[in-house]
Amino acid sequence: MNFPWIIVVTCVLCSYVEGSYDSSDKMPFPNLPNAAPRSENTICREESQLYIEHLNNMTLWAHKMWDATAKSSVGALQGANFQFGNFDECMSVSGPFRTQHCFVRIEANVPSVHNRSDPFGINFNPNDHVLKRLYNTGDISQQARNIINIGWCVPASCTAMDLERALNQYLTKTVHPFNAYNVSYVAKIEQKHCQREKEINVLDGVDISFGILVGVLVLLVISGSIYEVRSSQRENKSSSLLGRILCAFSARRSYEDVQRADESNGALKVLYGIRTFAIVMIVTDHRFGTYISGPISNFDYIEQEYRSLSSWYLFHGDLFVDTFFILSGILVTYGLLKQYNKKVIQPGLIIVLRYMRLTPVYAFVVFFWSSIFRHIGSGPFWNFVVPKEVQDCRKYWWSNLLYISNYVGGPDMCMIHSWYLPCDFHYFIIAIFVVRVLHNNKKLGQILLGLLYFISVLVPFVITIVYRRPGVLHFYPAVFLVDPKSNLDFHLTYIKTHTRASTYILGMFGGYAFYKLKDKDFKMSAVQSHLLTLLSLVCLFFGMASGAVFYNPYHEYNVIEAAFYTSLHRSVWACGTIGIIFVASYGHATWIYKTLAWSPCIVLGNLVYGVYLVHMLFQLRAVGMASSPRTFSYFTTFSYAVSDVVLSFILSFLIFVAIENPFRKIIKVLLFPVRDNKTHSTKDSIEVPEHFGSVRTSRL
Numbered sequence: 001m002n003f004p005w006i007i008v009v010t011c012v013l014c015s016y017v018e019g020s021y022d023s024s025d026k027m028p029f030p031n032l033p034n035a036a037p038r039s040e041n042t043i044c045r046e047e048s049q050l051y052i053e054h055l056n057n058m059t060l061w062a063h064k065m066w067d068a069t070a071k072s073s074v075g076a077l078q079g080a081n082f083q084f085g086n087f088d089e090c091m092s093v094s095g096p097f098r099t100q101h102c103f104v105r106i107e108a109n110v111p112s113v114h115n116r117s118d119p120f121g122i123n124f125n126p127n128d129h130v131l132k133r134l135y136n137t138g139d140i141s142q143q144a145r146n147i148i149n150i151g152w153c154v155p156a157s158c159t160a161m162d163l164e165r166a167l168n169q170y171l172t173k174t175v176h177p178f179n180a181y182n183v184s185y186v187a188k189i190e191q192k193h194c195q196r197e198k199e200i201n202v203l204d205g206v207d208i209s210f211g212i213l214v215g216v217l218v219l220l221v222i223s224g225s226i227y228e229v230r231s232s233q234r235e236n237k238s239s240s241l242l243g244r245i246l247c248a249f250s251a252r253r254s255y256e257d258v259q260r261a262d263e264s265n266g267a268l269k270v271l272y273g274i275r276t277f278a279i280v281m282i283v284t285d286h287r288f289g290t291y292i293s294g295p296i297s298n299f300d301y302i303e304q305e306y307r308s309l310s311s312w313y314l315f316h317g318d319l320f321v322d323t324f325f326i327l328s329g330i331l332v333t334y335g336l337l338k339q340y341n342k343k344v345i346q347p348g349l350i351i352v353l354r355y356m357r358l359t360p361v362y363a364f365v366v367f368f369w370s371s372i373f374r375h376i377g378s379g380p381f382w383n384f385v386v387p388k389e390v391q392d393c394r395k396y397w398w399s400n401l402l403y404i405s406n407y408v409g410g411p412d413m414c415m416i417h418s419w420y421l422p423c424d425f426h427y428f429i430i431a432i433f434v435v436r437v438l439h440n441n442k443k444l445g446q447i448l449l450g451l452l453y454f455i456s457v458l459v460p461f462v463i464t465i466v467y468r469r470p471g472v473l474h475f476y477p478a479v480f481l482v483d484p485k486s487n488l489d490f491h492l493t494y495i496k497t498h499t500r501a502s503t504y505i506l507g508m509f510g511g512y513a514f515y516k517l518k519d520k521d522f523k524m525s526a527v528q529s530h531l532l533t534l535l536s537l538v539c540l541f542f543g544m545a546s547g548a549v550f551y552n553p554y555h556e557y558n559v560i561e562a563a564f565y566t567s568l569h570r571s572v573w574a575c576g577t578i579g580i581i582f583v584a585s586y587g588h589a590t591w592i593y594k595t596l597a598w599s600p601c602i603v604l605g606n607l608v609y610g611v612y613l614v615h616m617l618f619q620l621r622a623v624g625m626a627s628s629p630r631t632f633s634y635f636t637t638f639s640y641a642v643s644d645v646v647l648s649f650i651l652s653f654l655i656f657v658a659i660e661n662p663f664r665k666i667i668k669v670l671l672f673p674v675r676d677n678k679t680h681s682t683k684d685s686i687e688v689p690e691h692f693g694s695v696r697t698s699r700l
Contacts, residue, residue, distance in 0.1 A: 028134055028145075029073040029106055030176045030185065034066065035154045036166035044158035047097045051155060054095075061095035068093070068101070068153040077133055079143035079299025080629045085151030087380035087627055091197050098156035101380055102163060102194040106171075108146040109184045110135045120553035122303050131181055140479045141306050141553055143299040151380060160191040192383050203375075206394070210371040213364075217658045224249030224662070241669065248665035254657040261602045267514065267585035268334070271327050272605030273596025274581065278323040279608045283615045283648060284641040285317030286417065290619040291637055293481035294381065297629035306476070309548050315475050316547035318494075319573045321420060322503040326577050328424055329507020330514060332431045333438075337515045340439040347432045353667070354428055358609075359401060360663040361655055362421065365613045366400050369393040369415055373617065377625045385624040389415075392485075406495045411486040417616050419495035426497040427504045438512065449508060456501035460493050461567040464559065467492060471550045471562035493566060502567070506574040510581065522586055529587030536579030543573035610652025610660065611645075618644050 034055060035048035054062035068090035070083035082103075090101040110131050119137035136144045154163060167187040176183075203211075228250035231243065247253065261269055292302055305311045339345050370393040374386050393414035399405040400414050403422040413419070434452065438445025463469070473489045474480060480487045493499045524532070546569065549555055550562075584592040595601075622640065630636075 026177065027072045028076050028130065028178070029108065029148050029150075030171065030174050031072060032069060032104065032150060032152050033167070033170045036158055036163055038169070039158060039162045039166050041158060041162045044155060044162045047155035047157050050096065061093050064089055064093045065095070065099060065153045068151075070151045073148045073150065075297050075629065076148050077130070077145060078297065079145065079303070080295070080297040081143060081145075081147055081299075082149045082295035082381075082629055083151060084295070084380050084628050085153060087151065087195075090151075090153035091195075093153070093197065098197045099153055100156040100158075100194050100196040102152045102154060102160070102189055103149045103380070103384075104152050104163070104167065105147065105149050105188040107186050107188070108134055108178070109186065110146055111182045114181070122300070122307075131178070131183065134183075139553060140474065140476050141551070142303050143477065156196045160189040160194055164189040192387065195380070195383060207371045207375065210367050213367070220246075220249040220662070221251055221658050225251045228253060244669045245666055248662040248669065249658070251657050253665075254661040257661050258606050258653065258656055259599070259603055260606075261597075267517070268331070269597035269602070270581060270584040270593055271331070271596075273598065273601040274323065274577075275327060275608045276601050276604040278320045278327075279611050280645055281317060281320040283611070283644050284638065285314060285320065286616060287619055287641040287644055288314045288317075288637050289475055289481050290616075290623050291630070291640065292632060293477050294623040294626050295629040296632050298631050302632055306551050307553070309545070312545040312548040315551060316472065316544045318473065319544055319570065322500075322570050322573055323577055324420065325424070325427070325500065325504040326507035326510070326574050329427070329431070329504040329509075330511040330578075330581070332428055333435055333508040333511025334515050334518075336432065336435040337439055337512070340436060347436070350432055351429055353671075354425070355403075356667050357664055358421070358425070361610060361613065361660045362418075363401055364655065364659055366393055366397050366414060366418075368617070370397055376617075377621050379625045379627050381626045382624040385620055389620065406497060410491065411483075413485055415613075415616070416484055418613070420612070423495070423497045423500055424504075427501060431504075431508060434508070449505060449512075453502060453505045453509075456498075456505055457567045457571065459567075460499045461563045463493055463499065464563040464566045468559050469493060469562065469566070470557070471565035472547045474551070500570075502571050503574040506571060506578065510578040513582075514585075517586070524583070524587045526588045529583055529589060532579050532587065533583050533589065536576040536583065539572050539576030539579065541576075543569050543576060604649060607649055607652040607656055610655045611648040614651050614655070615644055615648040618647055 034052050036044055037048040037052055039045040039048060051062055051065060055066055068086040070085035073083060074080065085101070087101050090099055093099045112135075114129065114131040114135045115137065116128075116132050116135065120139050120141075122142065124133055134146045136146045152163070158166075164187055167189070171185040171187060176185075224246045227243070228247045229252065231247065261272065292299075296302065306315065336350075370390060374390045377386070392409070392412045393400075395412055396405065396409040396414045399408040400418060400421075403425040405413050405415075406419045406422045430452075434445065434448055437448055464471075467488075469489055469492060473487075473494050480490065484490055546565070550565070580592075583589050584596055
């Protein structure tokens with residue numbers, strides 16, 4: 001008889017309990033207020049109050065602002081430190097005032113009493129207090145859980161200082177469950193992280209100049225292609241200077257040239273395939289780095305992968321850049337020895353030719369980075385990535401074109417990935433004189449090369465000991481990926497010419513060996529081939545996989561160990577690479593030779609220079625365009641990398657047709673007009689090895 005009443009009472013109690021539970025009170029971070037109604041800025045205060053008034057009146061535009069603001073810190077315990085809200089919705093609000101989307105950085109100051117016994121641990125007892133997960137132990141391999149960036153849609157009249165002051169006052173007074181544990185919150189807002197409605201970068205003089213340059217190049221390619229086709233149909237072909245310059249822009253000739261391989265030494269054709277494979281690996285590795293430098297929703301998975309031996313490639317893929325140093329050293333030495341054997345050449349002329357061949361494409365890409373780059377995308381994360389890239393290139397473009405950017409610019413260097421170019425250029429200058437000595441006095445030249453190699457190994461060894469630096473450059477977001485230009489190890493040992501020379505010098509030894517074997521019918525035995533292949537693979541694996549030791553946070557730091565690894569592991573990689581090249585060229589692994597010398601590899605190998613220069617623009621744009629936290633997985637990363645590779649090769653081909661190949665031909669026409677009219681012989685040609693160790697040499 002009392003059963004119905006029991007049901008009623010139970011329902012009432014349940015509804016009371018459910019109604020009294022506010023899930024937002026249990027979030028690690030408090031919700032943001034509705035704008036800044038108590039701001040000292042009169043306009044900001046009045047518009048904030050108007051916003052709240054219309055929000056209470058259920059006005060559409062006000063609710064769009066509220067709806068566009070991130071409500072809570074979802075996924076913060078898993079490492080998702082960005083909550084975007086809805087950027088596009090905030091930008092589209094049509095109200096009585098302009099709106100802006102700002103990222104608010106809120107840091108929870110958790111008392112040290114909540115520190116955990118294992119500061120490097122990533123596995124937690126599910127029954128532990130949540131503050132143990134929020135506490136920041138300072139482990140650089142982990143994403144800080146006590147920091148969150150929240151998207152806030154507010155009136156555009158409020159400056160970052162207005163919002164920061166008002167928000168900190170709010171955080172001081174607001175009641176939050178964690179206050180009982182002495183947890184306090186501090187907010188930080190930077191003006192560059194606020195984007196206003198319809199605030200689109202207008203074109204300036206630099207942007208317009210770049211657009212005009214592109215238009216001129218397109219017209220030249222079209223005109224040159226038409227002129228070349230018509231002149232080829234005439235019996236008396238025009239040989240005027242202007243005609244030859246115009247024909248240099250012929251798309252048909254460039255298409256033919258990109259398929260052409262150097263035939264002077266068949267053994268060197270394998271380098272085309274190696275270059276292609278290396279650039280694909282570099283693009284993939286850079287995609288991985290840029291991907292995890294952006295907003296990730298499952299960073300706890302990445303933290304596990306940092307400690308996994310199975311992912312050693314992604315965290316030490318920088319060795320593929322050393323592959324380019326090796327190939328360049330091989331080809332520069334081989335090409336210069338051939339030239340010195342033919343006649344005396346002027347070092348100054350070779351350096352000038354090298355500069356003139358490399359710089360047009362490089363200057364074009366730097367020009368793009370300084371101008372149109374900022375206009376090719378937008379989004380809430382855009383200001384975190386692109387504007388500084390543009391500002392840095394406008395400030396230090398000249399250091400890039402002088403090939404000193406790895407020493408000048410520091411945290412403001414233009415195009416972070418271009419550090420390779422000055423290193424390679426400096427090594428080329430040194431190689432000219434070293435190879436000259438090697439040609440004139442074989443024994444003295446070998447001693448000089450050995451001495452240079454010893455110095456190249458000693459320098460990073462000493463630097464590591466003096467500055468007590470780690471054995472590898474850690475690709476952690478907290479110390480490198482988010483702001484790589486400010487990383488000490490990046491500038492101290494990673495990009496400097498005097499710290500990366502060892503692999504280039506070993507490549508020079510390889511180039512000397514190729515030169516000595518070029519006229520000999522040399523063939524390794526099957527046993528020698530298999531043995532060298534095995535040793536080379538061991539060297540390659542050890543050089544890369546051994547770096548995983550330094551990603552183990554429990555591995556005790558030893559400065560001598562770090563110094564030895566820093567100075568020698570790249571040499572181990574170089575020995576493995578050179579070994580594979582020799583096996584492919586002179587061994588019994590004919591299938592390796594056929595694969596690496598395959599005709600598509602020749603085409604792609606001739607486009608590697610452009611790919612290296614342009615691939616980062618697709619990756620940086622993707623980071624800047626992020627509008628929500630992304631889930632990391634290897635398949636997703638490799639999928640994006642494939643897209644990067646395809647787009648980069650397409651863009652590189654267009655640059656090859658419009659700039660790289662035409663300017664090489666123009667240099668030939670202008671500097672060697674008489675020789676250009678004659679049939680070239682090997683005796684009269686000057687071969688200048690191409691950038692990135694291209695096999696194809698240019699006969700000027």
